[in-house]
Amino acid sequence: MTAAMATLEQSPSGKTSGLKAQLRRAERLRKIKAVALIAPLAIFLIIIFVIPIGNMLWRSIDNTELQQVMPVTAAMVQEWDGSDLPNEAVFASFAHEIRDSRSGGGLGRIGRRLNYEDPTFRTLLTNTIRHLPAEADSWTLALQEISPRWGETSTWLAIQRAAPATTDRYLLASVDLKRNDAGKIEAVEQNQRIYQSVFKRTLLIAGGVTLICLFLGFPLAYLLATLPTGTSNLLLIFVLLPFWTSLLVRTAAWIVMLQSGGLVNTGLIMSGIIDTPIQLVFNRIGVFFAMVHILLPFMVLPLYSVMKGVSPSYQRAAVSLGAHPFAAFWQVYVPQTISGIAAGTILVFIMAIGYYITPALVGGPSDQMVSYYVAYYTNTTNNWGMAAALGSLLLLATLLLYLIYHKLVNQKQLVRS
Amino acid sequence: MQPGAEMEPLVRFSGVQKTYDGENLVVKDLNLTIHKGEFVTLLGPSGSGKTTCLMMLAGFEVPTSGDIFLGQQRLNTLPPHKRNIGMVFQNYALFPHMTVEENLLYPLKTRKMPKQLAREKVDRILSIIKLDDFAKRRPTQLSGGQQQRVALARALVFEPNLVLMDEPLGALDKQLREHMQLEIKHLHQQLGLTVVFVTHDQTEALTMSDRVAVFNDGVIQQIDSPQALYEYPANAFVAQFIGENNTLTGRVKTVDGDFCQVQFGEGLGTRASKSLTLNAGDPTQLSIRPERVRLNGASQSLPNRYRTTLHEFVYLGDHLRLRCELAGNDQFYVKVPVSELCPSLAVGDQIDIGWRDEDVRALNAV
Numbered sequence: 001m002t003a004a005m006a007t008l009e010q011s012p013s014g015k016t017s018g019l020k021a022q023l024r025r026a027e028r029l030r031k032i033k034a035v036a037l038i039a040p041l042a043i044f045l046i047i048i049f050v051i052p053i054g055n056m057l058w059r060s061i062d063n064t065e066l067q068q069v070m071p072v073t074a075a076m077v078q079e080w081d082g083s084d085l086p087n088e089a090v091f092a093s094f095a096h097e098i099r100d101s102r103s104g105g106g107l108g109r110i111g112r113r114l115n116y117e118d119p120t121f122r123t124l125l126t127n128t129i130r131h132l133p134a135e136a137d138s139w140t141l142a143l144q145e146i147s148p149r150w151g152e153t154s155t156w157l158a159i160q161r162a163a164p165a166t167t168d169r170y171l172l173a174s175v176d177l178k179r180n181d182a183g184k185i186e187a188v189e190q191n192q193r194i195y196q197s198v199f200k201r202t203l204l205i206a207g208g209v210t211l212i213c214l215f216l217g218f219p220l221a222y223l224l225a226t227l228p229t230g231t232s233n234l235l236l237i238f239v240l241l242p243f244w245t246s247l248l249v250r251t252a253a254w255i256v257m258l259q260s261g262g263l264v265n266t267g268l269i270m271s272g273i274i275d276t277p278i279q280l281v282f283n284r285i286g287v288f289f290a291m292v293h294i295l296l297p298f299m300v301l302p303l304y305s306v307m308k309g310v311s312p313s314y315q316r317a318a319v320s321l322g323a324h325p326f327a328a329f330w331q332v333y334v335p336q337t338i339s340g341i342a343a344g345t346i347l348v349f350i351m352a353i354g355y356y357i358t359p360a361l362v363g364g365p366s367d368q369m370v371s372y373y374v375a376y377y378t379n380t381t382n383n384w385g386m387a388a389a390l391g392s393l394l395l396l397a398t399l400l401l402y403l404i405y406h407k408l409v410n411q412k413q414l415v416r417s
Numbered sequence: 418m419q420p421g422a423e424m425e426p427l428v429r430f431s432g433v434q435k436t437y438d439g440e441n442l443v444v445k446d447l448n449l450t451i452h453k454g455e456f457v458t459l460l461g462p463s464g465s466g467k468t469t470c471l472m473m474l475a476g477f478e479v480p481t482s483g484d485i486f487l488g489q490q491r492l493n494t495l496p497p498h499k500r501n502i503g504m505v506f507q508n509y510a511l512f513p514h515m516t517v518e519e520n521l522l523y524p525l526k527t528r529k530m531p532k533q534l535a536r537e538k539v540d541r542i543l544s545i546i547k548l549d550d551f552a553k554r555r556p557t558q559l560s561g562g563q564q565q566r567v568a569l570a571r572a573l574v575f576e577p578n579l580v581l582m583d584e585p586l587g588a589l590d591k592q593l594r595e596h597m598q599l600e601i602k603h604l605h606q607q608l609g610l611t612v613v614f615v616t617h618d619q620t621e622a623l624t625m626s627d628r629v630a631v632f633n634d635g636v637i638q639q640i641d642s643p644q645a646l647y648e649y650p651a652n653a654f655v656a657q658f659i660g661e662n663n664t665l666t667g668r669v670k671t672v673d674g675d676f677c678q679v680q681f682g683e684g685l686g687t688r689a690s691k692s693l694t695l696n697a698g699d700p701t702q703l704s705i706r707p708e709r710v711r712l713n714g715a716s717q718s719l720p721n722r723y724r725t726t727l728h729e730f731v732y733l734g735d736h737l738r739l740r741c742e743l744a745g746n747d748q749f750y751v752k753v754p755v756s757e758l759c760p761s762l763a764v765g766d767q768i769d770i771g772w773r774d775e776d777v778r779a780l781n782a783v
């Protein structure tokens with residue numbers, strides 16, 4: 001005994017650290033294996049997900065067009081105090097750099113950027129280039145001779161706003177705000193306000209679709225979870241069936257179903273419920289029909305997987321304790337499916353909030369969601385700044401909602417772990 | 418049954434049948450009366466119908482035919498939440514999203530009991546199960562035994578007419594299980610409960626019950642006190658299912674009151690106490706408990722003696738089991754306390770064994 005005790009007692013702390021090193025060495029291979037296993041996905045995600053999102057976030061504040069095409073003017077105009085016209089040096093460098101910008105497409109880029117400030121700017125620029133003299137004693141006068149607008153401070157203020165490397169104009173515009181000439185944030189004119197209502201509409205449609213999906217999906221998932229395995233597997237195939245056809249086909253099928261001469265209206269007329277066809281498609285009703293149909297499986301599957309793990313004996317226990325079966329369901333069963341409800345609603349809501357194709361096809365002009373405008377800015381007007389700003393705000397809204405939800409659910413969630 | 422308790426019938430099954438598929442009866446013509454204050458165990462292998470009986474009593478299954486009464490009330494059409502029967506489930510079914518206290522308050526809330534009174538009742542039951550300090554814990558933060566006690570408390574807190582327990586100790590380890598068996602038994606005595614307990618563990622049934630109903634194949638094979646069940650099994654199934662048992666097949670030669678002469682093996686015979694329905698000439702199954710077989714010297718004065726070959730020793734600490742061969746059965750066990758064993762015995766020895774007439778039962782052959 002003494003011998004064994006002695007070695008134990010004598011062993012200095014150095015020996016324990018030696019043990020730790022041994023453990024580290026023994027675990028190293030396992031760690032390397034683990035890293036190697038997730039490496040392909042991690043790399044894939046970084047390339048396909050993190051970088052594009054970072055790029056998008058950057059583009060929403062990116063303002064480098066003028067700096068790239070007219071570096072000197074951009075730097076000088078930022079020094080200008082904006083009270084009177086800029087000095088001759090600014091005019092001179094502007095004249096030289098606008099002449100150089102013709103080659104390499106620079107003119108097009110600053111034209112597009114400055115047009116966001118004032119829609120006539122591009123014309124002004126091309127006009128100026130066309131009449132630009134080879135030499136001039138005073139570029140201030142020469143430019144004002146071409147167009148009197150070069151003598152107005154507002155023209156130069158627009159250029160000044162386009163000069164810094166970053167801008168908040170896209171983000172502001174995404175919520176119907178802008179900076180006036182004095183640099184103060186103000187609301188855009190009443191008739192140009194659009195995005196606040198688009199965001200509201202997007203949240204409303206996504207929220208509505210999520211609620212309808214939950215309402216329809218919960219009983220279905222409950223049925224699937226309580227039926228014998230054979231039957232529930234068969235029904236599960238029907239739930240998954242929509243995934244076998246493309247989203248576009250399913251959306252188009254809804255148009256066929258819901259149009260005035262379509263199956264639904266014909267059926268309703270034939271059964272004598274209505275006399276004239278009701279408008280079911282190219283409006284909000286159509287959007288809800290199609291989106292709920294497409295997103296329903298994303299609600300049912302997480303609910304089903306959670307419900308499968310809730311033993312029926314809980315409800316039986318509640319009933320045996322004197323609760324009405326409905327009360328037992330509500331007080332004992334539903335709280336245990338919270339994590340499924342959370343997963344399902346979050347999944348459906350996040351997918352719905354970014355929906356594009358379905359509202360674009362089965363919705364009317366007043367049913368278009370944020371994604372529609374993102375697509376519009378990227379495909380039609382090439383305004384990456386606006387597209388990125390709208391996208392970033394959408395991302396922000398989603399993250400915020402998710403955080404709130406996470407907080408709410410987590411409090412009730414302590415239960416299950 | 419408690420001494421002095423009146424024999425007032427509480428639960429009555431009358432001609433109850435149950436089938437799930439319309440072809441096979443899970444429960445066949447069940448007639449059973451359970452008295453107030455009684456601890457009755459339904460014992461049987463899985464699929465024997467015992468749990469179905471319990472579920473019909475709780476209201477989660479409906480009898481296909483026949484009636485179930487609780488007191489004067491016919492239960493068949495009464496929904497389970499109106500039966501006022503407490504139930505302890507196999508996996509406890511404690512609500513994971515509620516604390517221990519909330520779990521215990523639940524049955525009182527559904528009964529719209531005033532808050533003050535409900536709280537007092539919960540506090541009292543918590544002190545009975547000795548978990549006063551755990552009121553605010555969640556079920557998952559409790560050990561298996563504590564969860565078991567909470568489940569028990571929840572089934573008792575609303576003072577039900579009857580308490581049902583569906584294999585409540587199945588998930589506990591052996592030591593805890595034995596402890597809980599006694600605890601439940603004490604609660605039963607202390608609170609004067611009527612308990613219907615379902616288990617497939619015969620030791621559990623013997624330790625806890627006033628009466629045990631042995632189920633097989635949807636039929637009660639025998640319902641009796643634990644002692645009667647062990648000492649006087651009514652048929653071969655009960656003899657096999659309860660405790661250990663040696664079996665020899667033979668034929669009844671003559672009948673003489675409660676006893677009979679049985680021939681078995683090649684020219685061997687014994688006198689045995691017989692079950693009711695046996696007649697001369699019937700095939701029979703002899704059943705002898707291993708601890709009732711005497712060895713060598715101790716067997717000398719016994720009327721039924723045989724010579725056997727010793728095949729194996731099985732050491733079990735407090736006792737030894739000797740595997741012998743008798744009348745073609747080489748699984749014939751003799752249980753001997755370690756202290757009484759002659760140290761010179763060896764495998765292959767010829768030994769004499771014997772038993773008393775009343776220790777061997779002649780049962781209907783199966």
